[in-house]
Amino acid sequence: MAIKRCRSSIVVTILLSSVSLYVCVCVCSSLLFTKVKLEEALFGPATALQTCEVMLQRWQSCYDVGRSSETDDSSSIPVAERAEVSPGGRKSSIHLTLPDFQDTSTGSLSPSSVALSRLEAALSEVSDISSSRRQGPAYIWTTLEHIWLQAGELFMADGRLKEAQFCIAEASAIFPNSHSVLLQRGRLAELRGQLDEAKGLYDEALAIHPTGERILVHMGRLLVKSGRVHLGEKVLRDAVQVHSTSHEAWSCLGEALQSRDAGQAPDCFLTALELEASCPIRPFTIVPREL
Template identity: 85%
Template sequence: MNTTGPSFPPEQAEARQASLQDAASVYDLLTIGMARRGQYAMLSECLERAMKFSFNEFHLWHQLGLSLMAAGKGVGAVSVFKECARMRPDDPSLPLLAAKVCIGQLHWFAEGQTLSQTVVSMGEEAGELLPRAYLAMGLCCSLQASDATLKDDRNEFNKKALEALNKAHSLDPQDAQIAMYLALQLALVRQVSAAMEPLQTALSLHGDDLHSLHLLILLLSAQKHHRHALDTLGLALSQHPDNFNLLFTKVKLEEALFGSAAALQTCEDMLQRWQTRYDISRSRSVGCGPRKPSIHLTLPDFQDTSTGSLSPSSVAASRLEAALSEVSDLSSSRRQGPTYIWTTLERIWLQAGELFMADGRLKEAQFCIAEASAIFPNSHSVLLQRGRLAELRGQLDEAKGLYDEALAIHPTGERILGRLLVKTGRVHLGEKVLRDAVQVHSTSHEAWSGLGEALQSRGCSQAPDCFLTALDLEASSPVRPFTVIPREL
């Protein structure tokens, strides 16, 4: 008797099998046609309807899992791949596919680690996928370390990540991705010099890999070889000219080398690149009658009168009004296209605003923040920058309120709030906030420096230790955090 599914007489079983083969052939053709057009969501819906007559039919379940994965339906994909693994427990690719979704789409890092462990437990039976299983384990532990709020947890996850990635590298020293992620993990724990060796291996195997080149740039900047880093970045951009992650790093390097004016020019270039690639108002109007005016993207050219500018403040006011008048147009456009498009635009405006503030040009900074706020009014990044602007204008109570709002949304920026509290005389509260900040962001030299200032203001003997820690961390600090490099399987 068949205990794994319904029983049929022999003649019915043969007929059912023939019907299933015919159905599978139809669904295979459907998969080819829809996949070519990127219609994965529709394909997954069609395959889901086939499940009612596909008990233990591995091929259709596998196709469904892949279609759900491609459609971004991560929760369903993981469930289906687990069912596939139940049907074929000796196939190591199935738990790894589920782990890939856990890491990349769902951020279920503990679940991804468990799935990877099932493949590691297969040992040599996992074959060529064993190094990839260790890679997946290493990435899950590394990402959990970045999320950990307790120092002991973070250290334990970082240790496990290094062990798993070293094991993966020893099993397959010719895998460029494994070598790159081993280098990244070493960089994350500030073993900057040690990170260079596996990174050189990765680049010798895959010399134009975007993430390897970006990591090299950040490592060079951590060693304070900013000119060499910028030259390398030019090489990377020649191969990946429209990569905004690289362009944000270019802004930081140019600011370090040449000051804010040169970096602002790159922000201007980024706005134009964004407009060319993603202007939704332009793309929606194609073939739909008169073209709707596209969103106006350009950095302000007026000067703040407080800095001795020749331009009247009315120019600044009119430009701010123009920025705010586009809010409704931008808000309606924002509903079109993927969220990352608009997140990128917000980050460009906020980066420009940061540079203007560093240059003391507060009206221009306000213009940029208004543009970012038009996209995501309540994002923690916008609130933090509004708080910073209020602080620079001496509006300290307003700044604290904005910092508090930002921290309520996302737990970053404690060091900024802590320093403001110390600055306004609330030293003990500021010290507590900064102690929390160095627990969560243990490699942030700004947080350690802020804590040192708080302790120094009340004559504490631990202040010099904090300053020394800040100096040591600053000496190996890249222009942007190493975490800007994606960790995905």
């Protein structure tokens, strides 16, 4: 009977710690992601990146609390990872921080060389911990993936492509076959002028998520940019058919039609303007159904 009570107590403790971690991660993903979008729109990507740094710290705090509340026997952390314990008996945690490869040295190396060396060192750390990041409930790591991808988008908007590459690599280390990761890898390749590689990555993303709004929009825009206007127009027509309220899809379709002097282009631009006027900073679907 005492053993049964003990086991029941352990189960309740695990469930409570899981619920606490779930609430913590959900609050982070709900409120702070919205804050990031507002800051980007009002103050620019540099300000929004500061909130991404806070999100990484909050995520790590929630993750560490969730791990420390588990007993060794009931922990879902692999034995190899549990063995990495400091002399004081505390389990080691993942260190999360945003990259900064901007040159601050006064040595003989050129800024690009310094940034590249820092990037290579950072990416080696990513590969070292990638295997451990797949442990635990999926929603925890999905949230972390979204934080890294959001940071990568902001770095790309700020023109800091090396930092963006680092963030996307972090997300890829968690879910390498995620359509969101493939989309961001494609965007990064496109910004670097590697159009064939970008198209291949968009194709992979579409194979996983054929109706993805942003994937269709970026694929259609890339095809138009590379001279395949009719194919790009077809992809964008598919986008507005599936996502009829997407102002970005309508705007890109208008650009494709305008490139061949089609008469429907102004109608597409007008539709895009009307939809953009009522478009929320983030989709309403992220609001919880029950508070």
